[in-house]
Amino acid sequence: MSANSKWVQLAVLAGIMLVLPVFFPSGYYYRVGALVYVNALSVIGLVILIGYAGQISLGHAGFAGIGAYACALAPVHLGIHPALAVLLGAVISGVLAILIGRPILRLKGYYLAVATLGFGILVSMVLSNERGLTGGPDGMAVPDLGLRQVLRGMGLKLSGGEFWYIANALVLLVAIWIALNLFHSATGRAMRALHGSETAARTVGIDVARYKLQAFVISAVYASVAGSLLALQNGFITPDVAGFMHSVEMVTMAVLGGVGSVLGATLGAAILTLLPQVLTVLADYEQLVLGLIMILVMIFLPLGLLPSIAARIRWRGV
Amino acid sequence: MDAFMQFIFSGLTVGAVYALVALGFTIIYNASDVVNFAQGEFVMLGGMITVFAFDAGLPLPLAAAIAIVITAGIGVALNKFAIEPARGAPVVTLIIITIGASILIRGASQVVFDKQLHRLPAFSGDDPIHVLGATLLPQSLWVIGGAIGIFIALWLFFTRTLLGKAVLATANNRLAAQLVGINTGFVMTLSFALSAAIGALAGVLVTPITLVSYDVGVGLALKGFAAAMLGGMGNPKGALAGGLLLGLFEALTAGYISSQYKEAVAFIVILAVLFVMPQGLFGAKKTERV
Numbered sequence: 001m002s003a004n005s006k007w008v009q010l011a012v013l014a015g016i017m018l019v020l021p022v023f024f025p026s027g028y029y030y031r032v033g034a035l036v037y038v039n040a041l042s043v044i045g046l047v048i049l050i051g052y053a054g055q056i057s058l059g060h061a062g063f064a065g066i067g068a069y070a071c072a073l074a075p076v077h078l079g080i081h082p083a084l085a086v087l088l089g090a091v092i093s094g095v096l097a098i099l100i101g102r103p104i105l106r107l108k109g110y111y112l113a114v115a116t117l118g119f120g121i122l123v124s125m126v127l128s129n130e131r132g133l134t135g136g137p138d139g140m141a142v143p144d145l146g147l148r149q150v151l152r153g154m155g156l157k158l159s160g161g162e163f164w165y166i167a168n169a170l171v172l173l174v175a176i177w178i179a180l181n182l183f184h185s186a187t188g189r190a191m192r193a194l195h196g197s198e199t200a201a202r203t204v205g206i207d208v209a210r211y212k213l214q215a216f217v218i219s220a221v222y223a224s225v226a227g228s229l230l231a232l233q234n235g236f237i238t239p240d241v242a243g244f245m246h247s248v249e250m251v252t253m254a255v256l257g258g259v260g261s262v263l264g265a266t267l268g269a270a271i272l273t274l275l276p277q278v279l280t281v282l283a284d285y286e287q288l289v290l291g292l293i294m295i296l297v298m299i300f301l302p303l304g305l306l307p308s309i310a311a312r313i314r315w316r317g318v
Numbered sequence: 319m320d321a322f323m324q325f326i327f328s329g330l331t332v333g334a335v336y337a338l339v340a341l342g343f344t345i346i347y348n349a350s351d352v353v354n355f356a357q358g359e360f361v362m363l364g365g366m367i368t369v370f371a372f373d374a375g376l377p378l379p380l381a382a383a384i385a386i387v388i389t390a391g392i393g394v395a396l397n398k399f400a401i402e403p404a405r406g407a408p409v410v411t412l413i414i415i416t417i418g419a420s421i422l423i424r425g426a427s428q429v430v431f432d433k434q435l436h437r438l439p440a441f442s443g444d445d446p447i448h449v450l451g452a453t454l455l456p457q458s459l460w461v462i463g464g465a466i467g468i469f470i471a472l473w474l475f476f477t478r479t480l481l482g483k484a485v486l487a488t489a490n491n492r493l494a495a496q497l498v499g500i501n502t503g504f505v506m507t508l509s510f511a512l513s514a515a516i517g518a519l520a521g522v523l524v525t526p527i528t529l530v531s532y533d534v535g536v537g538l539a540l541k542g543f544a545a546a547m548l549g550g551m552g553n554p555k556g557a558l559a560g561g562l563l564l565g566l567f568e569a570l571t572a573g574y575i576s577s578q579y580k581e582a583v584a585f586i587v588i589l590a591v592l593f594v595m596p597q598g599l600f601g602a603k604k605t606e607r608v
Contacts, residue, residue, distance in 0.1 A: 056410050103593045109409045110353045114547055115592050118585035121540070129578045244536065248417055255414055284429050291422025298415045299403045 045222025059120025065242025258304025333565020339542025364521025393514025
């Protein structure tokens with residue numbers, strides 16, 4: 001992938017984001033679109049962790065939970081602006097990721113999976129048990145960002161759905177731009193090298209522990225910001241955002257679309273976000289279909305949808 | 319002291335269930351190097367199928383036998399249609415496949431059965447037994463006794479029968495086992511059937527105490543997983559010790575510290591074990607091959 005194709009990818013994505021609303025039959029679809037972008041944001045973080053550095057996490061929803069509750073709690077208790085709360089959440093998540101990442105990232109495979117899983121579950125447990133602070137499993141309200149009012153003051157009237165569609169799309173584009181730059185940087189190459197073989201990477205002088213930790217921290221911050229945005233746009237949050245199923249969803253989105261590719265992961269996020277909306281027709285069968293899709297994609301398209309399809313097209317072209 | 323004994327009894331009871339789930343993990347892990355996140359669903363199926371067969375008028379032992387056989391069949395199907403086709407895939411892929419299977423089984427149960435909580439009558443009455451100043455439900459004895467029985471039966475199977483030794487050989491070195499003429503494909507099938515059957519039996523035993531609904535599997539899988547890790551992945555003795563220890567930790571935490579954070583114990587223990595001795599209590603040290 002050349003530096004040129006980075007701009008091509010970004011342009012294609014921005015184009016799709018711009019054109020899509022033309023096909024929206026109602027304002028509700030802006031909300032769905034905003035949700036797709038916010039999910040894609042946390043999934044891009046996992047692309048860096050799983051796709052670049054080859055480490056797994058089944059607990060990233062924990063960071064999303066920290067980001068979300070930072071936005072819910074900090075404005076009320078610390079009196080800071082919600083936008084600063086997003087930053088605060090990201091800092092807390094990053095620091096926490098450094099602290100737990102050091103011991104955890106020595107582990108491999110299933111052991112790493114279960115350690116991260118344990119971390120995520122502990123976060124969601126604290127969020128649902130500390131009722132006095134978080135309102136427990138029933139959740140709590142999140143203050144408004146206030147940016148929409150500012151825009152209105154400047155003469156730009158946007159509905160809630162439209163505003164978050166644009167805001168999340170912009171954040172996602174920046175996040176993807178960073179991820180693509182990282183891919184080509186020395187750091188990104190080091191991460192991909194240790195993904196291939198840790199021993200080989202160490203042999204050529206790569207500080208394996210350091211790059212694993214960097215990938216972990218970056219992905220934690222992505223998840224945290226995504227959690228914050230989700231909380232702000234919904235105006236309400238429950239501990240489910242930090243739950244095990246949310247972690248599983250995030251990893252599944254990443255792997256479904258293609259964990260090595262930023263665009264693939266975005267596609268995966270889009271599919272798994274839209275699926276429940278489509279499956280509401282089937283209501284009771286939703287879980288059944290979701291489980292079936294996960295198994296079938298992993299067996300028949302182990303690289304994920306986008307890379308597998310791309311490989312097939314390339315093969316035909318030759 | 320009385321309260322302490324009470325916590326010990328309840329800890330051993332849940333611990334026995336965790337041990338059985340952990341044992342199920344261990345059997346599949348040894349045969350196929352797969353950590354089966356759908357393990358908890360076997361327990362759920364065991365309980366659910368027994369409840370529905372029992373409510374349909376079948377005698378309890380027959381209902382339980384049917385549940386165990388059907389669940390074993392589902393275990394075999396899981397291996398055949400989801401694990402076998404993905405042989406050699408990376409860990410992330412296998413994790414997603416078994417989590418997918420777990421969601422699939424849960425989704426199917428919610429359609430086939432329902433979303434209600436169900437219970438079974440206790441096997442030998444509800445009159446508590448008084449031991450050392452604490453009370454013990456007869457069903458707890460069934461659970462603990464069942465777990466011990468299964469462990470002894472498995473130990474005999476693995477050490478005294480040719481088939482059991484074939485399973486051990488396959489776990490040890492698949493290729494070498496094939497070379498000496500062991501049908502490793504059959505060993506895989508057997509392992510999944512055995513693991514599912516053990517899970518189902520645990521479900522039958524514990525349902526009179528904890529009740530069952532379509533979504534109890536996830537929690538049990540995570541606890542069983544924690545227990546297996548605590549004992550050392552792939553070691554049946556470790557699964558037993560890990561399960562019982564985890565049950566005791568939980569019961570004592572609930573009793574003396576906080577019942578809200580009792581669920582957290584499993585994961586704190588796991589993190590602590592992984593930091594201090596990543597191979598668990600009984601696990602063998604492994605060196606990564608390049």
